[in-house]
Amino acid sequence: MHKKRWISMYVENRSGVLARIAGMMSGKLYNIDSITTGATEDPTVSRMTIGLYSDDATFEQIKKQLNRCVEIIKVIDITDAPTHMKELLFIHIHDCSEEEKAELFRVAQVFGAKPIDYGIDSVLLESVNTESRNNDIINLLMKKFKNIEIVRGGVVAIESISMRDR
Numbered sequence: 001m002h003k004k005r006w007i008s009m010y011v012e013n014r015s016g017v018l019a020r021i022a023g024m025m026s027g028k029l030y031n032i033d034s035i036t037t038g039a040t041e042d043p044t045v046s047r048m049t050i051g052l053y054s055d056d057a058t059f060e061q062i063k064k065q066l067n068r069c070v071e072i073i074k075v076i077d078i079t080d081a082p083t084h085m086k087e088l089l090f091i092h093i094h095d096c097s098e099e100e101k102a103e104l105f106r107v108a109q110v111f112g113a114k115p116i117d118y119g120i121d122s123v124l125l126e127s128v129n130t131e132s133r134n135n136d137i138i139n140l141l142m143k144k145f146k147n148i149e150i151v152r153g154g155v156v157a158i159e160s161i162s163m164r165d166r
Contacts, residue, residue, distance in 0.1 A: 002053050004033070006083075008157055009066065010073040013039055013046040017071045021048070024069065030054065030062055034087070034131070036154035045073065049157045051131075082160035088153030089113075089127040089134040095147045096121060103144070111137040131155055 011017050018037050025032055034051035054062065059079075066075045091113070093104060104123050108115055111133065117124035127134055134152070141148055 002055050004079075005052055005054055005059050006078045006085075006155075006157060007050045007052075007063065007066065008076040008078045008159075009048045009050070010040070011037070011046050011048055012071045012073065013042075013044050014071070017046070018048070020071065021050075021066070021069065024065060025050075025052075025062070028062075028065065030058070034152075034154045036156050038156075049155055051155055076159075078157055078159065082162075083157045084160055085130055085155050085157040086128050087131045087134050087155045089129070089138070090151040091125045091127070091138065091141060092122065092149040092151075093125070093141065093145050093147070094122045094149070096123060096145065100145065104141075107137065107140060107144075113137060 009021075011021070018035075022032065022035065030052060032050055032052050035048070037046050037048040039045070040047050052062070059077075063075055063077060066072055093100075096104065101118075101123055104125070105115060107113075108125050108127075111127060112129060113125045113127035115123055116126045125137075127137055129137075138150060
């Protein structure tokens with residue numbers, strides 16, 4: 001059965017590592033749904049979070065192939081682990097009236113999004129939320145507004161100390 005899987009990795013922080021990992025995944029026809037990477041407290045190490053859909057057997061194969069890459073220090077399957085996961089989302093709504101802007105501010109408040117830019121006929125919202133919650137705000141706004149631009153930054157994740165937030 002295909003389901004959403006999550007991998008967190010510590011990798012060497014050097015040029016070409018992200019491209020090599022993404023290339024290995026695409027070369028095997030694994031479709032990456034979300035990928036983020038950034039430096040850690042150690043400037044020589046980056047932390048990468050990858051989200052993808054796969055079945056159990058394929059996911060085991062992916063983890064084995066990742067563990068064989070010399071630039072990867074550690075692979076952690078966080079699919080079922082207690083974690084905190086957040087995604088950065090920007091939603092630019094164009095061609096909206098004053099009444100629609102008021103509705104946008106109400107929706108933003110309910111979903112914990114922030115208006116970060118404002119124009120005569122447009123609003124830019126920022127949402128740092130779970131992937132699921134961001135999907136909810138996107139679905140709602142796409143039903144209400146016609147001219148929407150969406151930019152998603154990918155999910156970052158860290159193991160939870162005492163709770164789960166997805």
